[in-house]
Amino acid sequence: MSEPLSQSENFERLPQEATVSGAVDQHNVADAGTHGAEHGESALHVVFIPDNIGTFFGYAFSNTLLTSALVSVFMIGLAFYVGRQITTTGTPGKLQIFFESLVGYIHGEMTKILGNDRITTIAFPLIITLFLYILVANWIEFIPGVGSIEVVKELEGGKEKILHLFRGPNADLNMTLALALVSFVFVEFMGFRTQGFGYLKNFFNFSSPINFFVGLIELISELARLISLSFRLFGNIFAGEIIVLLAITLQAIVFEWIKIPFPFPVPIMLFEMGVGVLQAAVFAMLTLFFVKQATTAHQH
Amino acid sequence: MDPQVLAPETFKLLGAGLAIGLGAIGPAIGIGLAAAKAFEAMGRNPEAADNIRTNMILAFALAEALGIFAFVVSILLIFVV
Numbered sequence A: 001m002s003e004p005l006s007q008s009e010n011f012e013r014l015p016q017e018a019t020v021s022g023a024v025d026q027h028n029v030a031d032a033g034t035h036g037a038e039h040g041e042s043a044l045h046v047v048f049i050p051d052n053i054g055t056f057f058g059y060a061f062s063n064t065l066l067t068s069a070l071v072s073v074f075m076i077g078l079a080f081y082v083g084r085q086i087t088t089t090g091t092p093g094k095l096q097i098f099f100e101s102l103v104g105y106i107h108g109e110m111t112k113i114l115g116n117d118r119i120t121t122i123a124f125p126l127i128i129t130l131f132l133y134i135l136v137a138n139w140i141e142f143i144p145g146v147g148s149i150e151v152v153k154e155l156e157g158g159k160e161k162i163l164h165l166f167r168g169p170n171a172d173l174n175m176t177l178a179l180a181l182v183s184f185v186f187v188e189f190m191g192f193r194t195q196g197f198g199y200l201k202n203f204f205n206f207s208s209p210i211n212f213f214v215g216l217i218e219l220i221s222e223l224a225r226l227i228s229l230s231f232r233l234f235g236n237i238f239a240g241e242i243i244v245l246l247a248i249t250l251q252a253i254v255f256e257w258i259k260i261p262f263p264f265p266v267p268i269m270l271f272e273m274g275v276g277v278l279q280a281a282v283f284a285m286l287t288l289f290f291v292k293q294a295t296t297a298h299q300h
Numbered sequence B: 001m002d003p004q005v006l007a008p009e010t011f012k013l014l015g016a017g018l019a020i021g022l023g024a025i026g027p028a029i030g031i032g033l034a035a036a037k038a039f040e041a042m043g044r045n046p047e048a049a050d051n052i053r054t055n056m057i058l059a060f061a062l063a064e065a066l067g068i069f070a071f072v073v074s075i076l077l078i079f080v081v
Helices: A003-012 A026-032 A063-085 A094-114 A117-142 A173-202 A209-258 A265-295 B008-023 B025-044 B046-079
Strands: A052-056 A059-062 A150-154 A160-164
Touching (some): A052 A063, A059 A063, A063 A094, A063 A173, A094 A117, A094 A265, A117 A209, A117 A265, A173 A209, A209 B046, B008 B046, B025 B046
Antiparallel strands (some): A052 A059, A150 A160
């Protein structure tokens, strides 16, 4: 580890804005509890578990929870603002046209995929909410201040600990697991609603040994969806933040060499914004496919 | 040899890198094949492009799930073990 030692001097000179949420400097790591062993002299530290910035009625309140609450407030406020401006008699404004075409497009696509107006009417609000919420939650990381504003917390021993006030909600596994659970419960609900208790026959079928094992595999793959849905979103967003951090440190190193600022992080951030849309769309679409799978009866 | 090189930490990090590196090969091949065939099908039958695209994304998700399991193992090796 001799080479990173010389680089770590460069890292220390970085401005405070350079630390992205999800990946922070050395202050945090000692108390984060995620690093069982020492990581040598490398200055790039990644915080896996979000910081707790306070308590709320006795429960720990993490920075991702604060950011996701802000996203919710923004979405609800936007909904009220757009809803108040809607006219059915006068000339519609730009916002109304944008949201009407968005909602209309998604509704049309859903009707085409599900092929059933009644199920579309039930599933539409949840699917579009998942999409818009995850999209805004992914894009909020690129607002300056998210991940760079820090608060200092006093510990018992007179020590100080630097915490980050905001962090992208989907860079927290708890958040994505909660979203996956919402999607999972909704899919099962739709299955029971359309097929009644016959829906259980997909998983517990004792008519023949082959059907029994097919049902067992179906059950396992149903539960594995929770893992794949939550880790897909988390992995993409968390890895995206680490890549942005690497680009920023690379920029600092290159600046040390040639004294010319080179905008490495800009294309990477653009790419990550594209990933944000894609992952939001994938999450909503997979929920839609699972609803379709659960609502169409199996023909064995 | 430097005893630092043979520390358990070394093999943990090596295992994490190998887990995600090797684990990404399979899904990459699978997604590539699925996309190639789907685009071929769209070229032959443009009317069915919408239907093919949605099924293609579903196939991506199923192939990608294995890559995600490799990612989980790698994360577990770095942060938990």
